[in-house]
Amino acid sequence: MNFDFSPEEQKFADEVEAWLVENHDPVVMDHHRENFTQLSDTPERRAFMKKLAAKNWLGMSWPKQYGGQEIEGVYEYILNEALSKHAAPQIGKGIGIIGKTLIRHGNEKLKKEFLPKILSAEVEFAVGYSEPQAGSDAANMQLKAEKVDGGWKLNGQKMWTTSAHFADWYWLGARTDPDKPKHDGLSLFLIPMDHPGLEIQSLPTIGKDTTNQVFFEDVFVPDDYLVGKRGKGFQMISEALDLERFTLFTLSPISNRSEVLVDWVKKAKRDDKPLKDDANVRRMIAHIMTDTAVAKGLSTRFVCAAKSGGKPPTIESSQYKLFTTTLSQRVCKDALDIQGHEGTIMEGQDDAPILGRFEGAYRATMNETVGGGSSEIQKNIIARRHLGLPKNF
Amino acid sequence: MDLDWTDEQQMIIDMTRSMLEEYSTSEVVRSQEDDPRGYPDALWKQMSELGLNGLLIPESHGGGGQTLLEGALVYEELGRAMAPTPHFVSSVMSAGVLLAAGSDAQKNEWLVRIANGDAILTPAWLEPERGCGEAGVALSAEKDGGDYILNGRKRSVAFASSAARLIVLARSDAGVDLFLVDPNSKGVVRKQLLSQGREAQYQVDFDGVRVGAGDRIGAAGSGWTTWSDVMHQGIILLAAQAIGGANRCLEETVEFSKERIQFDKPLGAFQALAHYMADASTEIDGGRVLVHEAAWNHAAGRSIARLAPMAKLFCCETYRETTRICAQIWGGVAFTIEYDQQMFFRRAKQLQLSWWDTPFLEELIAADVLDN
Numbered sequence: 001m002n003f004d005f006s007p008e009e010q011k012f013a014d015e016v017e018a019w020l021v022e023n024h025d026p027v028v029m030d031h032h033r034e035n036f037t038q039l040s041d042t043p044e045r046r047a048f049m050k051k052l053a054a055k056n057w058l059g060m061s062w063p064k065q066y067g068g069q070e071i072e073g074v075y076e077y078i079l080n081e082a083l084s085k086h087a088a089p090q091i092g093k094g095i096g097i098i099g100k101t102l103i104r105h106g107n108e109k110l111k112k113e114f115l116p117k118i119l120s121a122e123v124e125f126a127v128g129y130s131e132p133q134a135g136s137d138a139a140n141m142q143l144k145a146e147k148v149d150g151g152w153k154l155n156g157q158k159m160w161t162t163s164a165h166f167a168d169w170y171w172l173g174a175r176t177d178p179d180k181p182k183h184d185g186l187s188l189f190l191i192p193m194d195h196p197g198l199e200i201q202s203l204p205t206i207g208k209d210t211t212n213q214v215f216f217e218d219v220f221v222p223d224d225y226l227v228g229k230r231g232k233g234f235q236m237i238s239e240a241l242d243l244e245r246f247t248l249f250t251l252s253p254i255s256n257r258s259e260v261l262v263d264w265v266k267k268a269k270r271d272d273k274p275l276k277d278d279a280n281v282r283r284m285i286a287h288i289m290t291d292t293a294v295a296k297g298l299s300t301r302f303v304c305a306a307k308s309g310g311k312p313p314t315i316e317s318s319q320y321k322l323f324t325t326t327l328s329q330r331v332c333k334d335a336l337d338i339q340g341h342e343g344t345i346m347e348g349q350d351d352a353p354i355l356g357r358f359e360g361a362y363r364a365t366m367n368e369t370v371g372g373g374s375s376e377i378q379k380n381i382i383a384r385r386h387l388g389l390p391k392n393f
Numbered sequence: 394m395d396l397d398w399t400d401e402q403q404m405i406i407d408m409t410r411s412m413l414e415e416y417s418t419s420e421v422v423r424s425q426e427d428d429p430r431g432y433p434d435a436l437w438k439q440m441s442e443l444g445l446n447g448l449l450i451p452e453s454h455g456g457g458g459q460t461l462l463e464g465a466l467v468y469e470e471l472g473r474a475m476a477p478t479p480h481f482v483s484s485v486m487s488a489g490v491l492l493a494a495g496s497d498a499q500k501n502e503w504l505v506r507i508a509n510g511d512a513i514l515t516p517a518w519l520e521p522e523r524g525c526g527e528a529g530v531a532l533s534a535e536k537d538g539g540d541y542i543l544n545g546r547k548r549s550v551a552f553a554s555s556a557a558r559l560i561v562l563a564r565s566d567a568g569v570d571l572f573l574v575d576p577n578s579k580g581v582v583r584k585q586l587l588s589q590g591r592e593a594q595y596q597v598d599f600d601g602v603r604v605g606a607g608d609r610i611g612a613a614g615s616g617w618t619t620w621s622d623v624m625h626q627g628i629i630l631l632a633a634q635a636i637g638g639a640n641r642c643l644e645e646t647v648e649f650s651k652e653r654i655q656f657d658k659p660l661g662a663f664q665a666l667a668h669y670m671a672d673a674s675t676e677i678d679g680g681r682v683l684v685h686e687a688a689w690n691h692a693a694g695r696s697i698a699r700l701a702p703m704a705k706l707f708c709c710e711t712y713r714e715t716t717r718i719c720a721q722i723w724g725g726v727a728f729t730i731e732y733d734q735q736m737f738f739r740r741a742k743q744l745q746l747s748w749w750d751t752p753f754l755e756e757l758i759a760a761d762v763l764d765n
Contacts, residue, residue, distance in 0.1 A: 001402075001462065002395050003686050009394075074394075262762055282759035283752075289762050290703040297682030298675070304396045319675040379671035380664070387647045387670055389661035 003300065005078070012075055016057075016082040023051065024086070031087040031256065032208075032347060032360055038089035039209045041166035045089055049121035052091070059095050059119045066103055066111065067119045074307055085252035094118040094125050097240035098171050101188070105228030105236055110190065114169075126193060128158040128172030128214060129237065135159075136377050139183045139234050143216060145174035152176070152189065152226065154197075154219040160371075164200045164212040167193045173233045176226075186233030190225045207364040242312035249321055249372065251292075251299050254328045257361060258292050261285075261335045264354050275338070284334045292331075295324045315386040322378040325368040332362040396685065398466075405459075406466050412439050413474035419733050425477035429554050429585055431593025432477045437510055446484045447508025450492070454504035460692035461626055465633040465684050472637025475736060477592070479513045479552035485630060487514035487560050489623035490571060494611030499573065503558070512557040517547040517574075517597050518620075525753050527569060527617045532599060534563035534570055541565065541572065541609070543580075543602040549747065553583050553595035560610070561599070567614030572604045579603070590743030625701040626691060628749055632684045632708035635744055636677055639708075639715040642737040643673050646719040660722060669718040677715065680708040699761045706754040709745035716741045 005013060020029075027044040030037060037045070052058055060075050062068020080090045099118045102110055117123040134140040143156030154174055164170070170191045177185035191198070197219040202210045228236055262285060268275040275281055298320040305313035335358035336343035347356030369375045383389040398406070416436040425431050440446050449464050450456025457463075464485070471480065488507045491500050506512035523529035532545030543563055553559065559574045559581075576583060580602040588594040611619050647670055650661035660666050687700035716738040720727035727734040745751060 001397065001399075001685060001689055003689050005394060266763055276763045282763065283755045285762055286706070286755040286758035289699075289758060290707050293686075293700065293703050294676075294679040294683050294707055297686060298679045300394060300686075301396065301678065301682050304394055307395070308397075316678075319678055322671075323675050323679055376664075376668070379668040382671035382674055383661070383667035386674055387661075387667075388651070389647065389667045389670065390651065390659050 009074060009078060013078045013082060016079055019055065020082060020086045020088060023048075028089065029087045031253075031260075032355070032357060033087060033364075036207070036209055036364065037087055038092050039162055040089070046121070046124075048089060053119060053121040058091055058121060059099060062095075062099065062103065062115075062119075066115050072307065074303060077303055077306075081250050081252045084250040085256060087253070087256075090250065093127055093171075094123060097127070097237075097243070098125055100243045101227065101236050101240045104239075105232075107224060109224050110227065114190070123169060124163065124167045126161045126163040126167035126170050128161050128164075128170055130160040131156070131158055136374055138237070139186065141173050141175055141186055143172070143174040144178070145176045145187060145189070145221075147176070148220070151220055151222040154189070154191075154216045154221060156216050158214040158216075160203075160211050161200075161214050162209060162211045164193065164214050165202060165210065169193060170195075170198070170214070171227075173237060176233075177231050180231060183234045184231050186237075187230050188227040188233045188236055189221050190227060191219060191221055195219055206366065208360070242314060249324060249368070251295055251324060254295065254324065254331060255292055257328075257331050257335075257357075258288050260354060260357060261288070261331065261338070265338065268353075270340075281338050284338060288331055288334055291323075291327050295320070295327050298323050315382060318373075318378040318381040319386075321373065322375050322382070325365075326375065328365050328368050329362075332358050332365050336362055396682070402463060402466060405463055406470065408443060409445065409467050409470040410473070412443060413470055413476055417474040417476040419736075422475045422477055422736065425593075426591035427587055429593060431552055432479055432555075436476065437478060440478060440480065441510030446480060446510040449485065450488050450504055450508045454492075454500060455508040456488075456504070457508075461629055461688040462685065462692050464630050465688040468630040468633035469637035469640075469681070469684075472634030472639075473641045475638065475740060479515065479555065481627065481630065481634075482515040482551050483507055483513045485627050486516050486623060487558075489626060490516070490560055490610060490619055493623055494571070494615065494619040496607075496610075498607075499610060503573075506557075513552060513555045514558045514560060514573075515550060515552050515556045517550045517553070517559045517561045519547065519549045521546055521548055525749055527621075530562045530564050530569045530617070532561065532563045534565040534572065534604075536566065537603070539606050541570075541604045541606070543572070543574070543599040543604060545599055547597045547599070548586070549588070550583075550595045550597045552593050553597055554585070554593060559597065561604075562616060562620060565613065569616035569620070570613060571610040571616040571619060573608040573610060574599075574602060574604055588743060590740045590747075592743070624749060625697050628705040628754075629684060629687045629691065629697065629701050631744060631748055632680070632687070632704035635705075635708040635712035635741070636681045636684060638737055638740060638744070639673070639677050639680075639712040642712075642716055642719050642734070642741075643670065643677060645733070646670065646722050650722055666722050669721065673711075673715045673718055676707075676711040680704070680711045683707060699758060702749065702754040702757040705749065706751060706758065709741070710751070712737075712741040713745050 028048045057079055059068045060071050061073045064070050083090050102114055129138055131141050131143060133142055145152045145154050170193050173186045173188055175185050176187040197217045199215040201213050203213055204210050265276050265281060302313045302316035302320050305316045339353050342353050345352035345356060347360030384391050416439050421433055444457045445467055447456030448459050452458040484507055491503055520531055523531055534541040534543055556576050559576050561572045561574050563570055563572060580600040582598040583595045586594055586596050651659050653660045684704045687697050687704045690700055691697045720734060723734050726732045
């Protein structure tokens with residue numbers, strides 16, 4: 001048992017930390033965006049991603065033949081935690097689910113076209129799985145892919161495509177085989193985001209980023225841009241999630257938020273008395289810090305399970321996601337309760353406590369227990385796979 | 394980072410579990426509830442023979458010289474088996490106090506005997522209408538020539554009926570002092586008070602009890618520092634005990650929920666109930682890592698000022714909450730004496746309120762976070 005990084009891992013963590021301090025950019029690294037800075041559509045963010053690429057920090061775990069370094073996934077975990085600690089954009093879905101799926105299942109043309117561009121941060125992806133009738137029931141995608149000469153014709157609608165308004169390429173699932181059982185009738189496609197017939201409609205949220213719905217009208221996709229085997233879409237989506245446990249939801253933004261709250265409480269006064277002497281406030285802080293320590297424990301647990309290289313740490317990552325996203329919201333809620341009426345002053349105004357960090361975070365984190373597999377889906381996974389309860393829901 | 398056990402650590406787990414499965418069965422645990430002595434000879438003898446009673450005592454004093462990490466492994470098993478033993482009061486707290494502050498003579502007299510289970514020592518700490526912090530220690534120790542005279546009342550003194558010595562926290566003119574007191578001394582009266590966890594607990598009155606200066610442990614006025622230091626170590630083990638109890642309670646409930654049919658379905662197929670169990674498993678698995686992190690930090694010579702109270706706070710609440718939701722799944726039978734669930738339910742709350750309770754732990758953490 002050892003709770004420290006190995007000397008090599010620690011050296012890498014120190015190197016990343018020093019680099020992030022040296023390359024601090026307030027436009028790119030904005031703590032008020034919590035862990036969503038990778039959703040900023042700014043030239044500064046794109047430039048920052050290129051700097052990460054120049055450091056050879058993108059695709060570290062990829063095979064050498066595709067430009068990677070074949071090093072342990074734990075280094076990507078260390079990198080993402082450091083990035084999100086500084087509110088910098090994380091390495092994201094191109095390196096993760098898309099790159100890794102292409103490496104395992106893509107044809108040579110797709111590998112040649114996309115893998116180098118992913119490593120050099122020259123391509124941005126949007127991911128389209130959700131649909132009006134496919135939320136938690138992800139395998140229920142209905143977007144129709146009809147076989148036509150030389151390719152596929154797509155018609156239908158996607159929901160919750162967060163990066164659609166600035167991405168270059170769309171990675172999506174569609175139903176190629178409607179007569180087969182629902183898990184066996186899906187295939188994955190890559191489409192340029194500016195393709196004729198794609199209409200992107202913004203869906204503003206109470207967070208800082210818009211999400212989008214995307215409509216497909218007779219969108220033609222050449223055969224080459226069907227990823228992997230026809231009908232294996234859902235299996236590839238599930239496999240990619242298992243491959244990507246290291247770059248899940250990061251803990252650093254929550255630890256950072258707890259620290260910011262503690263620093264504020266230490267200095268704040270109410271009715272001329274130090275707020276930190278208030279017994280209720282002390283109690284809330286004790287629980288926030290304790291639960292943050294438990295979240296770190298659950299994160300250590302899945303990192304160690306992933307490192308061991310056995311079966312994918314599905315249970316560990318579900319437990320981590322369930323606990324940590326719930327905690328993330330509770331930290332924001334407790335912070336507002338501690339701030340009282342002043343907590344309601346909207347973010348972005350100088351008069352708000354901590355510039356409204358928690359007013360904003362309270363809104364921004366609302367979706368964390370829903371997106372990426374809701375808390376209820378995580379509990380289903382834990383119930384079935386960890387506790388062996390009957391599969392009846 | 395790795396969370397794997399060494400082969401030796403795994404051996405300690407396996408050995409402890411299989412011994413407890415034989416010597417701390419449900420029947421044994423039930424037989425010791427409200428018993429004035431409160432622990433069975435057979436179990437205690439086994440624990441001594443396996444070296445568990447001296448596990449944390451240095452080899453130079455006849456123990457196994459293991460770290461808190463090994464201690465946590467054993468305590469998870471003790472919690473799992475609800476083992477009725479004076480191990481915590483004697484081998485952890487009393488031995489810990491002697492190791493931290495005892496004179497060579499005191500160590501030589503007691504540690505070997507604690508390690509081999511021949512002597513049981515127990516702390517006499519809490520008092521009526523007083524809290525579990527330093528200010529709570531009010532039993533008076535008045536100087537009388539070279540001696541001290543103790544007057545006052547102690548509560549929650551576990552296994553006092555078997556104790557060769559009590560380690561009494563008392564208030565002298567120097568502050569809090571610790572004294573080794575023979576419970577058979579003139580003026581000491583022990584009275585059993587039944588408790589929710591049904592452990593052998595005593596109220597002990599001290600009426601003009603004379604104690605020699607040589608029975609004071611450590612320098613005058615240093616008692617609370619010693620006690621607090623040993624408590625920080627002890628509560629990590631209690632957190633492990635809580636995880637062990639919670640985990641077994643959940644395991645038994647999960648199995649039950651697969652077999653019990655209502656509305657033509659096993660209970661575990663109802664999402665409302667499955668989600669209770671998924672929540673409990675997440676908190677148990679998370680709490681366990683926190684316990685191990687605290688124990689590992691102590692073993693590595695690092696501070697446990699924050700991690701130790703966090704571990705007990707979280708794990709004891711997890712144990713309590715687990716027993717509550719498990720009762721929902723068992724239904725009415727959980728309320729009956731016949732089923733074991735009620736034993737976990739009562740012990741969970743007792744453990745949460747014992748040693749350092751929730752408000753005290755919260756304040757320890759808050760002070761470390763906000764005041765330093």
